[in-house]
Amino acid sequence: AAKETGRNNVQCYSARLHQHSQERANLAVQLRHALANGQLSLYYQAKLSIDEGRVVGVEALMRWHHPELGEISPAQFIPIAEDNGMIVPLGEWALETALQQLSEWDALGLPPLHMAVNLSARQFNSPDLRKQIKSALTNSGIAAHRLELEITESLVVQNPDTSIALMKKIQGMGVRFALDDFGTGYSSLGQLRHYPIDTLKIDRAFVRDLAISREDQAISKAIISMGKTLGLTVVAEGVENVDQLNFLRSYQCDHTQGFYCHRPAPAGQFVSWYRQHLSMQHSPCSE
Ligand code: C2E
Ligand code: MG
Ligand code: MG
Numbered sequence: 001a002a003k004e005t006g007r008n009n010v011q012c013y014s015a016r017l018h019q020h021s022q023e024r025a026n027l028a029v030q031l032r033h034a035l036a037n038g039q040l041s042l043y044y045q046a047k048l049s050i051d052e053g054r055v056v057g058v059e060a061l062m063r064w065h066h067p068e069l070g071e072i073s074p075a076q077f078i079p080i081a082e083d084n085g086m087i088v089p090l091g092e093w094a095l096e097t098a099l100q101q102l103s104e105w106d107a108l109g110l111p112p113l114h115m116a117v118n119l120s121a122r123q124f125n126s127p128d129l130r131k132q133i134k135s136a137l138t139n140s141g142i143a144a145h146r147l148e149l150e151i152t153e154s155l156v157v158q159n160p161d162t163s164i165a166l167m168k169k170i171q172g173m174g175v176r177f178a179l180d181d182f183g184t185g186y187s188s189l190g191q192l193r194h195y196p197i198d199t200l201k202i203d204r205a206f207v208r209d210l211a212i213s214r215e216d217q218a219i220s221k222a223i224i225s226m227g228k229t230l231g232l233t234v235v236a237e238g239v240e241n242v243d244q245l246n247f248l249r250s251y252q253c254d255h256t257q258g259f260y261c262h263r264p265a266p267a268g269q270f271v272s273w274y275r276q277h278l279s280m281q282h283s284p285c286s287e
């Protein structure tokens, strides 16, 4: 009977696996049309200075509104887009759209913000990247220093010399780089000083249990002090409550990004929130 059950489990597992890869294949096909069909949009999440609660910038986050399946998480569709190469046109669209949005906010007279856009390895290795960045900057009229590209450690580690050389060229245009999800990858602290980056983003895995885990406190403290020693701006991701915020503030972390202060929102909602935030003095993240 045990054997039977075992075989059933295997059959069940492989059926699920098949179903899973079938779903993935379907999504991959649909993703090819999602952009043209207007199913993609960008949400924006604020980054705030931890000491004053000033909004310093936003991160653009892609959203896919599927007509039948509803909202599909980028954690699900970005890897698919990376596999089938769709991330290159999608990423170009995100870059263009985010910078256009920023110039619209400037035109509204809002205090100038920085725009962070995520870049995946496939985009980074595309020969058109520099051209795409240049044209997005030119088309929007946004100064290069206001654009920050978020990349992950794994991207750099795959091919350190080539990646660093390309990053330096892009940095030469004035664009900044942030290392996203820091602490989860493979680069040693020693390697970090060779990376031409301006910002370090502490992964939210270390922030989550900050109030109860001494280990996570020690890791966060170490990342912040090392980042600051290297002259980097340090951002904590995934800050969901005031306890986490207070810990990070006491460790002199520079910026905070997370649901506690602001949840990613469509452009219009972000503007309303931003205006309201501007009208409230001395309120890091008032509820
Ligand atoms: P990421 O770049 O690390 O973005 C931060 C993620 O954390 C976002 O998830 C954001 O919604 C979420 N987050 C922010 N604050 C909190 C918090 O307080 N608690 C929790 N639990 N989560 C928080 P999202 O929007 O689902 O994006 C997931 C990932 O998908 C991103 O991680 C990024 O790697 C990728 N992604 C999103 N948009 C793009 C894009 O335009 N291009 C590329 N290449 N990747 C993208
Ligand atoms: Mg990011
Ligand atoms: Mg991140």
Ligand code: MG
Residues within 6 Å of the ligand: 181
């Ligand atoms: Mg991430």
